[in-house]
Amino acid sequence: MKESKRTYPLQIQIIISLIRILIGWHFFYEGISKLATPGWSSASYLMDSKWLFSGIFHQIIGNPSALAVVDFLNVWGLILIGVGLFLGLFTRIASISGILLLLLYYVASPPFVFSKGVVDGHYFIINKNLIEAAMLLLIATLQKDTMYGLDNYLEIIWVKRKEQKFPKEMNHEIPEQLVSSRREMIKNLAVIPFMGGAFFGMAKKQGWLSFEEKNLANVDAVTSASMLTAKNIDLSQLKGEVPKGKIKHLELSRIIPGGNLVSGFAHSRDLVYVSPLIKTYFTDEKIIETLWIYEACGINATIMRTDENTIRVLKEYRRRGGKIQWLAQTYPKGKDLSNIQLAIDNGAVGAFVMGNIADLIVYENRLEDLVLPIEYIRKNGLIGGVAAHYLKVPQTCMEQNIEVDFFMKTFHHDNYWSAHPVENRRQIVEEKENYTQHDKFHDNLWCVSADETKAFFDNCKVPWIAYKVLAAGAIKPQDGIRFAYENGADFTCVGMFDFQVIENANIVHDTLNSSLKRERKWFA
Numbered sequence: 001m002k003e004s005k006r007t008y009p010l011q012i013q014i015i016i017s018l019i020r021i022l023i024g025w026h027f028f029y030e031g032i033s034k035l036a037t038p039g040w041s042s043a044s045y046l047m048d049s050k051w052l053f054s055g056i057f058h059q060i061i062g063n064p065s066a067l068a069v070v071d072f073l074n075v076w077g078l079i080l081i082g083v084g085l086f087l088g089l090f091t092r093i094a095s096i097s098g099i100l101l102l103l104l105y106y107v108a109s110p111p112f113v114f115s116k117g118v119v120d121g122h123y124f125i126i127n128k129n130l131i132e133a134a135m136l137l138l139i140a141t142l143q144k145d146t147m148y149g150l151d152n153y154l155e156i157i158w159v160k161r162k163e164q165k166f167p168k169e170m171n172h173e174i175p176e177q178l179v180s181s182r183r184e185m186i187k188n189l190a191v192i193p194f195m196g197g198a199f200f201g202m203a204k205k206q207g208w209l210s211f212e213e214k215n216l217a218n219v220d221a222v223t224s225a226s227m228l229t230a231k232n233i234d235l236s237q238l239k240g241e242v243p244k245g246k247i248k249h250l251e252l253s254r255i256i257p258g259g260n261l262v263s264g265f266a267h268s269r270d271l272v273y274v275s276p277l278i279k280t281y282f283t284d285e286k287i288i289e290t291l292w293i294y295e296a297c298g299i300n301a302t303i304m305r306t307d308e309n310t311i312r313v314l315k316e317y318r319r320r321g322g323k324i325q326w327l328a329q330t331y332p333k334g335k336d337l338s339n340i341q342l343a344i345d346n347g348a349v350g351a352f353v354m355g356n357i358a359d360l361i362v363y364e365n366r367l368e369d370l371v372l373p374i375e376y377i378r379k380n381g382l383i384g385g386v387a388a389h390y391l392k393v394p395q396t397c398m399e400q401n402i403e404v405d406f407f408m409k410t411f412h413h414d415n416y417w418s419a420h421p422v423e424n425r426r427q428i429v430e431e432k433e434n435y436t437q438h439d440k441f442h443d444n445l446w447c448v449s450a451d452e453t454k455a456f457f458d459n460c461k462v463p464w465i466a467y468k469v470l471a472a473g474a475i476k477p478q479d480g481i482r483f484a485y486e487n488g489a490d491f492t493c494v495g496m497f498d499f500q501v502i503e504n505a506n507i508v509h510d511t512l513n514s515s516l517k518r519e520r521k522w523f524a
Helices: 010-036 043-047 054-061 064-087 091-108 128-141 150-165 174-189 191-204 211-215 274-281 284-296 308-319 338-345 355-363 368-379 392-399 428-434 450-458 477-486 498-512
Strands: 244-247 250-253 255-257 301-305 325-330 350-353 383-388 406-410 464-467 491-494
Touching: 010 064, 010 091, 010 128, 043 054, 043 064, 043 091, 043 284, 054 064, 054 284, 064 091, 091 128, 250 255, 255 301, 255 498, 284 308, 284 498, 301 308, 325 338, 338 350, 338 368, 350 355, 350 368, 350 406, 355 368, 355 383, 355 392, 355 428, 368 383, 383 392, 392 406, 392 450, 406 450, 477 491, 477 498
Parallel strands: 255 491, 301 325, 325 350, 350 383, 383 406, 406 464, 464 491
Antiparallel strands: 244 250
């Protein structure tokens, strides 16, 4: 019998079929990996969007229902497209669908916006997503008989049924096609054992993922990156909206992330490597990603330093559609208020005098240097306040009728292992010259007396933001946050890594929706 005509030589058909199978396996594996990762979400990938449709992508993050639909379509889209390409089943539909999905990935994270050089898979304008999309475009334009796959087998079945239904109208070459297509069918079905064997092998390895894959579950995939581990960005774990309060006209989430960590600063006691480690971790992109996670969790304000690095990152974050409010930590020097003006010019909604600066001003009785910046902040329409480690700062403000919109005061209990003994505690600002005396001062205590701080604020109607509530990581969040709210704080300021945000948001939600042993009224 006469062989059917081939569009391309056999070796070309094999190569094209192999390319289709490899791309199909890539899609399939991506989908199965995400399906097998508990709580996987595309939120981090959408958070990093910085080009076309970034506003839409960011809105999806804040809508759990929409995000759940996107995650479902993403996972099952990858799986179904992968199966179709691997088996050569509905190849054209699978190819076109794959192109559309890859182009969405490309648009969400293009290799030419905010580029920091060559990243694996991203080579400026060209990346792996674009290359795979181009190959799928080629596959989509080819005829079925150009490659091996189940589409050819389905066509054989269709032709055979047509022959049985309309035998007189069949072309005389159809029987020859049927004969030759038997050989094609055997070749096309040959991929199934490989598919099944590979899938079984993967499934057998500790529940879909190997030991290494389970321990590296946060490694980015090429077509749909998982930028954080699933537990970090699984927005379905959020228990509810983070409660909010008001300082004057400004609505703020009850928990406000602190700025030390994202700026690369850490109270790490004598662990000298920690601050450089944090600075390495919090790249500009990581800071922006962390800000998006705040927003996604319902946290609408953050405290950050007022410096050029902060301004640069915030500008890029806002260019991408970010809306989180900025409370600026400022550093006035006498009558030089240029640092405060920098915060005002760059969108701060509130500002305060840094704690160490205010401590020294009050201790040295230079109250004009405190009044001037606070008045300047408030006259420019921002909420204005002062931070302090030293309890005499808020006490002096109240005694001298220095008007502030809020106080920030360190506040934590001392029930942790490394807390300095009570009998040796000193206010650093009062004995600064003796700071090197190890028996008097340790870098592990920021509220010398929680009882005195609570007693002051019990009689103070100014909104209070408690900070250092975890004693720089020595106190567990659920313990330190509850302690602050129960003892009168209106807000808590907590430094946190991106992987801690959901947990801390849930702690605040649960704490404020439980029975608090709180005596002080809410003043915000």
